[in-house]
Amino acid sequence: MALRDRSFSEHEQTQYIAGPSAQRVLSKPDSELRVHVHGEDHRMATNSAERPITKVGHTEEKRLRLKVDLHIIPPIAILYLFSCISRANIGNAKIAGLEEDLHLTGTDYNIVLTAFYTSYIIFRIPSTLLCKRLVIALGCGLLTLxxxxxNNIHTLCVVRFFFGLFDAGMLPGIAYYLARWYPRKEFGSRLSLYIVMAPLAGAFGGLLASGVLSLDHFGRFHRWRMLFMVDGIIFCGLSVVGFFTIFDSPLSARWLSKEEKDFVIGRVQSERPVSTEFLDDISFARSRRGIFNPVTITTGLIFLLINVTAGGLQFFAPTIVRTIYPDSSTVSQQLRPVPPYAVGAFFTILYPFLGWRLDRSNIFIILAALPIIVGYIMLLATQTPQIRWAALFFVASGVYPYGALCDAQISANVISDTARSAAIGTNIMLGTCGGLISIWMWLPRDSPKYRIGNGTNLATSSVALIVAVLLHLWVRFDNGRRNTREMSTAELAGLDQDQAQDQAQDLEWRHPAFRWKL
Structure with missing residues (x-):
């Protein structure tokens, strides 16, 4: 599809994108969308009237957005699906003979998970800043194999440590990648289309495990070893295919025309009120602003608290199901988590979609905590299998949307490409710390009621709710403060006139033109 210059009918919705200080606004019926581009290699949206202008109507914008969706979302979603399966399959392997074959006793399983989370946390931000998604995916596939x-806990810990090293950049790297393609309002809903792979991985992983475990062997591999062989082979194959189908940014996408590239870049660039660069060089100042952005830190804290629950579901859901239905077969226990994961997948798409339509993320961050709280009250209040089983549906429906909601909220509150990568990496790193905490909330001595794990998750989800409400109130207060002339004067005073543009971009959220988005 080529974008073309033309006149617009009175029924078409069009918009202006006009440069560093541009705001996205609805224009009169006969207006048009303008994207200004400088240069052939280095492109930026500017307000210069001397450069070519691409005119795009609302209908063509929708067609181009669909084209981008179809080329970008499916390949990265499938890669992330198998990343999640590779990460979580150890939970299925646990009840399929892993502990017996490797002679794991006591808290050995928790130690194995800790080895994974150690590298998973340490390399979160570095992997995001320097990520090569396809190298990461191939490394994860090989380590799954x-x-x-x-053959023992020592080799298992080493392999899972290096798996965490590679996998650390997958989630934040893809989130950062999507932010290059979509403006703020659309980012959360598109992010949900790949983050939904986390609960779907639980569902599909359970189905895959039950199918694989029905086999006598896969080559010379038996029982839980078959899970990792099948998953690893598929993951490696998908990584090789992705090398030829995934492009780093609109600038390198061969399936976009020059006019389409200009338009996609312009849509993203229009929301950066003090930035002129689409892909900027790595800057310590901007990275620091992204990491220590108040919304980044606060949202990251919420994500940490929620991931205490998410980590428990990811690695211990089959174990929890076994305590609810101890007399069921191993295959049946592998299948039981599938329905709660499917419900979680539905809400993972629903909440961010509503956030996109309403242009609000934080309200759904607040609402999603409520079913989690209800679910853990149910788990603590009774030992009736049917009620405990129903509680898993409540928990899954609230937990899984947080990945898309939190990343969308953070991405909307940074400006430069560098700050966005650092901010998203920080959020995911803090969330991963929650997963590490969850490992030690589910100990063998607390089975089968797991009061420590259930009680901790009730507390963390309640605190997450309180923090989200306080963040909402603070943003409203600070935006009001930013509307005062005193702050604008104070923040820009003393800038070096010769380097004013670069220094203004480095201010990020401290620039007086910036306003928080929730």
Whole structure:
């Protein structure tokens, strides 16, 4: 599809994108969308009237957005699906003979998970800043294969440590990647289309595990080893295919025309009120602003608290189901988590979609905490299997939307490409710390009621709710403060006139033109 210059009918919705200080606004019926582009290699949206202008109507904008969706979302979603399956399959392997074959006792399983989370946390931000998604995916696939040949806790810990090193950049790297393609309002809903792979991985992983475990062997591999071999082979194959189908940014996408590239870049660039660069160089000042952005830190804290629950579901859902239905077969226990995961997948798409339509993320961050609280009250209040089983549906429906909602909220509150990568990496790193905490909330001695794990999750989800409400109130207060002339004067005073543009961009959220978005 080529974008073309033309006149617009009175029924078409059009918009202006006009440069560093541009705001996205609805114009008169006969207006048009303008994207200004400088240069052939280095492109930026500016307000210069001397450069070519691409005119795009509302209908063509929708067509181009769909084209981008179809080329971007499916390949990264499938890669992330198998990343999640590779990460969570150890939970299925646990009840399929892993502990017996490797002679794991006591808290050995928790130690194995800790080895994974150690590298998973340490390399979150570095992997995001320097990520190569396809190298990461191929490394994860190869290490999944290596898991199948581990013979003791020591080799298993080493393999899972390196798996965490590679996997650390997958989630924040893809979130950062999507932010290059979509403006703020659309980012959360598109992010949800790949983050939904986390609960779907639980559902699909359970189905895959039950199917694989129905086999007598896969080559010379038996029982839980078959899970990692099948998953690893598929993951490696998808990584190789992705090398030829995934492009780093609109600038390198061969399936976009020059006019389409200009338009996609302009849509994203129009929301950066003090930035002229689409892809900027790595800057310590901007990285620091992204990491220590108040919304980044606060949202990251919420994500940490919620991931205490998400980590428990990811690695212990089959174990929890076994305590609810101890007399069921192993295959049946692998299948039981599938329906709650499917419900979680539905809400993972629903909440961010509503956030996109309403242009609000934080309200759904607040609402999503409520079913989690209800679910853990149910788990603590009774040992009736049917009620405890129903509680998992409540928990899953609230937990899984947070990945898309939190990343969308953070991405909307940074300006430069560098700050966005650092901010998203910080959020995911803090969330991963929650997963590490969750490992030690589910100990064998607390089985089968797991009061420590359930009680901790009730507390963390309640605190997350309170923090989200306080963040909402603070943003409203600070935006009001930013509307005062005193702050504008104070923040820009003393800038070096010769370097004013670069220094203004480095201010990020401290620039007086900036306003928080929730």
């Amino acid at each position: 290596c898991t199948a040949v581990c």
